[in-house]
Amino acid sequence: MLEEYRRELEKSGGKDESLPNIEPKYFKHYVAKEGSFIAETDGMTVGFILTKAVPYMHGEERVVWMEQVAVLGGFRKEGVGGKLLDAVEDWARRKKMRMLYTTLNTNNEPSKRLLMSRGFEVRDWRKASKNLT
Ligand SMILES: CC(C)(COP(=O)(O)OP(=O)(O)OC[C@H]1O[C@@H](n2cnc3c(N)ncnc32)[C@H](O)[C@@H]1OP(=O)(O)O)[C@@H](O)C(=O)NCCC(=O)NCCS
Numbered sequence: 001m002l003e004e005y006r007r008e009l010e011k012s013g014g015k016d017e018s019l020p021n022i023e024p025k026y027f028k029h030y031v032a033k034e035g036s037f038i039a040e041t042d043g044m045t046v047g048f049i050l051t052k053a054v055p056y057m058h059g060e061e062r063v064v065w066m067e068q069v070a071v072l073g074g075f076r077k078e079g080v081g082g083k084l085l086d087a088v089e090d091w092a093r094r095k096k097m098r099m100l101y102t103t104l105n106t107n108n109e110p111s112k113r114l115l116m117s118r119g120f121e122v123r124d125w126r127k128a129s130k131n132l133t
Pocket residue numbers: 001005067068069070071072075076077078079080081082083108109110111113114115117
């Protein structure tokens with residue numbers, strides 16, 4: 001999913017500086033913690049969201065850092081990404097977290113739309129957060 005995103009970006013001349021090297025330790029880091037989810041359709045993984053709780057970040061306490069969300073091409077714009085964000089928000093509220101926080105690529109319209117559909121305040125097209133208090 002991330003390779004596909006990288007290729008799409010390259011086609012339009014864009015680059016996502018924050019896109020990590022796709023290697024097992026990247027995923028293992030998140031899977032070893034709470035707060036990450038996959039979306040399945042008929043037993044097939046069609047999306048994932050990687051997040052983790054951070055006690056203190058950028059002057060805020062009890063923040064959930066949202067690292068990456070991706071949905072497989074062919075399953076997009078069907079509400080999967082939104083459901084993944086909903087799952088994170090439900091978990092974060094149960095854990096009494098106070099904010100969801102992420103950064104986004106300025107040219108990534110689907111990402112911006114996804115966040116805005118879930119009530120995120122996208123402040124300068126780079127930072128998006130949602131207060132849970
Ligand atoms: C961003 C991404 C995860 C969205 O997943 P998705 O399953 O298509 O999202 P949803 O179907 O739940 O859509 C959520 C909202 O965004 C809107 N949206 C999603 N893709 C859109 C697009 N290409 N153009 C316009 N609006 C779009 C939907 O209409 C919906 O809004 P609504 O609830 O107001 O109708 C998916 O496009 C993706 O995997 N992209 C590649 C990876 C990536 O860019 N990840 C984000 C970087 S961290």
